[in-house]
Amino acid sequence: MTIVLVLGGLIALLFTGVPIFAALGLYGGALLALTQGGLGPITEVIFGEINRYLLVTIPLFAFMGHVMIRGRIVDDLYKTTYTLTRHLPGGLGFATILACTIFAAISGSSVATALTVGAVAIPQMVRFGYPPRLAYGMVAAGGTLGILIPPSGPMVLYGVVSDTSIGGLFMAGVLPGLMMAAIFAVFGMLMARFGATRIRTEPRASLTEVATALRGSAWAFALPVMVLGGMYAGIFTATEAAAVGAAAAVAVAALAYRSISPRSLWDAAIDAARTSAMLFLIVGAAAVFGHVMTKLRIPQQIVELVVTFDVGVAGFLVAVMALIFVLGMFLESIAIILITTPVLMPVMAHLGINPIWYGILLTINLELAQITPPVGMNLFTIKSITRAPMGQIIGGTLPYVGLLILGMAIVMVWPQIALWLPAQMLNIR
Numbered sequence: 001m002t003i004v005l006v007l008g009g010l011i012a013l014l015f016t017g018v019p020i021f022a023a024l025g026l027y028g029g030a031l032l033a034l035t036q037g038g039l040g041p042i043t044e045v046i047f048g049e050i051n052r053y054l055l056v057t058i059p060l061f062a063f064m065g066h067v068m069i070r071g072r073i074v075d076d077l078y079k080t081t082y083t084l085t086r087h088l089p090g091g092l093g094f095a096t097i098l099a100c101t102i103f104a105a106i107s108g109s110s111v112a113t114a115l116t117v118g119a120v121a122i123p124q125m126v127r128f129g130y131p132p133r134l135a136y137g138m139v140a141a142g143g144t145l146g147i148l149i150p151p152s153g154p155m156v157l158y159g160v161v162s163d164t165s166i167g168g169l170f171m172a173g174v175l176p177g178l179m180m181a182a183i184f185a186v187f188g189m190l191m192a193r194f195g196a197t198r199i200r201t202e203p204r205a206s207l208t209e210v211a212t213a214l215r216g217s218a219w220a221f222a223l224p225v226m227v228l229g230g231m232y233a234g235i236f237t238a239t240e241a242a243a244v245g246a247a248a249a250v251a252v253a254a255l256a257y258r259s260i261s262p263r264s265l266w267d268a269a270i271d272a273a274r275t276s277a278m279l280f281l282i283v284g285a286a287a288v289f290g291h292v293m294t295k296l297r298i299p300q301q302i303v304e305l306v307v308t309f310d311v312g313v314a315g316f317l318v319a320v321m322a323l324i325f326v327l328g329m330f331l332e333s334i335a336i337i338l339i340t341t342p343v344l345m346p347v348m349a350h351l352g353i354n355p356i357w358y359g360i361l362l363t364i365n366l367e368l369a370q371i372t373p374p375v376g377m378n379l380f381t382i383k384s385i386t387r388a389p390m391g392q393i394i395g396g397t398l399p400y401v402g403l404l405i406l407g408m409a410i411v412m413v414w415p416q417i418a419l420w421l422p423a424q425m426l427n428i429r
Contacts, residue, residue: 006031006293006296006298007343010024010027010339011327020335020338021281024285024286024288024338025285025289028291031292031296032288035296036295045288045291046288049286050284054166054238054239057151057238058157058275059276060242060245060246061151061156061242062271063268064108064151064249066271067250067260067265067268068103068223069112071253071257071259071260071264073217073219073252076217076220076257077099077103077217078095078117079213080214081094081098081102082095082124083210084213086201087201089189089192089193089199090189090192092121092199093130093134095121096117096121096125096139097138097142098185099117099120099142100113100139100145101149101177101181102220104146104149105149105224105227106220106249108150108152110143110146110367110370111143111377113143114143114378114381117139117142118382121139129200132386134396136386137395137398138184138188139382140370140371140378140397140400141378141400143378144367144368144371144400144404145367150174151242151245152170152363154334154337155169155173155363156238157279157337158362161283161337162359164355164359166238167237169359169360170238171231171232172356172359172360172422173418174421176417176418180367180403184400184403187399187403220252223248223249227241227244227245232425234425279334282334282335282338289338289339293343298343300346302344302346302347313352314412317361317412320340321365324340324365325369325372328366329369330375331375332369333369336366336369356418356419356422357419360411361408361418364404364407365408368401368405368408378397379397
């Protein structure tokens with residue numbers, strides 16, 4: 001009963017529109033004062049949570065993404081992917097998903113991926129005969145890859161809160177991310193081939209056209225390879241990779257593309273600092289709430305319930321994924337990670353659930369949150385680009401909700417899809 005009252009009260013408070021950090025911090029502090037007679041060592045709890053070296057990756061990866069967006073690198077990426085795929089049925093849709101996949105490895109953000117690729121891709125897709133609904137759904141779904149294919153802000157946050165290897169999480173996201181990209185691309189090609197609307201295709205690109213396109217976007221393709229390849233090869237850690245990526249992004253935008261000014265760099269730094277400050281406020285407030293949960297022995301109570309009902313690993317994961325899917329319709333991904341992770345970690349340890357595997361299932365579920373109403377951020381992003389009716393955008397994304405659930409089920413049934421690469425690269429099992 002305590003579990004329901006505490007978590008229900010927090011969720012109800014969040015639904016009122018109170019900022020996440022205020023709800024977590026004030027609600028947690030109030031519970032602490034009521035149940036413990038005072039706030040205790042609350043400042044040490046907050047400082048201990050924020051004073052983590054791994055949190056440096058958040059502003060660095062955010063800065064890297066903002067620099068690449070302002071440098072208009074995505075234009076060349078999209079042209080190149082279309083050149084390579086334009087002869088295929090639904091080649092333009094294939095190019096859109098491929099561009100989303102590559103840009104996801106640069107930005108680490110679903111909204112940034114949908115916004116940047118969508119601004120270029122949606123007008124082109126509609127011009128080639130794609131029904132607007134199909135174009136909206138494809139870009140919104142492709143944008144979700146931004147948090148599954150590393151680098152990923154939610155993965156960093158989950159890794160910090162759960163004390164799980166961020167490098168391991170990044171590697172674990174690669175194969176599921178590519179799998180989801182392939183599922184999206186195949187679905188788009190089938191819709192283009194067998195759908196009711198005739199969609200234009202272009203002749204196969206010549207070798208000269210392919211070589212020219214690849215040469216023009218070589219630096220854009222090299223950036224994610226450099227960052228992720230360096231981690232996979234053990235040359236640098238996840239934090240060092242973020243620093244290398246940020247420095248390389250500045251060099252590529254300023255020297256190779258010459259598309260970014262000192263003023264744009266300053267704006268990118270300000271945006272990255274603003275995003276990071278918001279996250280750090282939430283992390284500190286979540287530490288207060290997590291401290292209260294520990295004091296009230298709520299994680300232990302959940303473990304006792306799981307033992308009593310003997311739900312097993314599969315039953316537990318299905319129940320948790322269903323809960324997070326519902327929460328994702330109403331709450332932001334950050335809030336979901338910070339509310340659920342501290343409560344569930346003891347249960348996962350008791351059941352022997354690999355935290356990296358769970359982190360990938362969680363991330364796929366958070367992808368669903370980006371395209372499910374009423375607060376799916378990618379839905380609003382597409383609306384800001386197109387001014388289309390929200391009902392039309394939601395209708396276009398519904399098939400991709402089913403595809404993401406399918407992908408989550410596949411990873412749940414075959415965990416090695418997520419765990420094979422970390423085991424090979426970092427010997428993390």
